[in-house]
Amino acid sequence: MEAVGIRGICYDSGSSYLKGPAGAPALIREALRSGMMNLYSENLTDLNPWETWDLGDFEIKDYFDIEALTREHLTRKRKLFTLGGDHSITYPIVKAYAENYGKLDILQIDAHPDLYQDYEKDPYSHACPFARIMEDGLAQRLVQVGIRTLNPHQEAQAKRFNVEMYTMPAGLPELPLQFSNPVYVSLDIDALDPGYAPGVSHREAGGLTPREVLTLLQRIEGEVVGADLVEYNPVRDQDGMTSEVGAKLMKELLGLLI
Structure with missing residues (x-):
């Protein structure tokens, strides 16, 4: 069984504002294979195959x-890298992962906490996946970085679930980020400044730079x-800029998984 599988989950029915993320996976792959960049991560992991x-x-x-698809894919690949899709996809993915790995820690890099109990009467909105994950006991630890859209309800939810939240006003966590359980990384590209x-x-101004995100990923222990x-x-993209940033992030995430 090969160690890593890559797949696209073309789903944006959990989006609360604009549809479109269902079309993302193919475009990020296209940017990666365009010849614009080489196929090595910054730690020199060979991604050519x-x-x-x-x-x-x-x-x-x-x-x-x-969830069912992820469970099936985990019988074929020990680890999975998923191109979304809106952020609602993370909850069913983590449900399947928790069955395979037992104890999990999660690093979420995001502008938004995604901790609503429900959003517009939808408990499976992309604004809610980490509330579902934590109330189901699927993660031992949730670390959130890049948050800059906190409100009183989500602050109360973060306290309820003992979330380790690093808001942009408070600053970034001290590195390296150390985890004692297997780690699942969920990277919402809106963590980056628009x-x-x-x-x-x-779009939420005041976000992370690509280098800050890359350093954070590279300093996971x-x-x-x-x-x-x-x-x-x-x-919403401009001249394919975000697909190219996504391809760079994809390389570094694969470098962590391999």
Whole structure:
């Protein structure tokens, strides 16, 4: 069994504002294979055979099909890298992961906490996945970095679930980030300042630079067993800029997994 599988989850029915992230996976892959960049991560991991690891893209109609699909893929690959899709996909993915790995820690890099108990009467909105994950006891530890859209409800939820939250006003965590359990990394591309990644549905100024995100990823201490890259919205992109940033982030996430 090969160690890593790459797949696209083409789903944006959890989006609360603009649709479009369902079309993201193919465009990030296109940027990666364009010849614009080499296929080595910054730690010199060779990613040249990445297309042989690719399981393809999956059009999702029923939300919880994502969980069943992930469970099936984990029988074929020990680790998975998922191109989304909106952020709602992380909950069913982590449900399947928790069955495989037992104790999990999660690093979420994001502008938004995604801790709403429900959003617009939808408990499976992309604004809610980490509330579902934590109330189901699927993660021992949730570390959030890049947050800059906190409100009183989500602050109360963070306290309820004992979330380790690093807001942008408070600053970044001390590195290295150390984890004692297997780590799942969920990277919402809107964590970046929209000047670097305009192709997102919810642009939120005052965000992270690409280098800050890359340094954060490179300074993880612990075994990374899965990752997703979500919320790229091609409808909002400018000259393919965000797909190219996404391809760079994809390389570094794969470098962590391999």
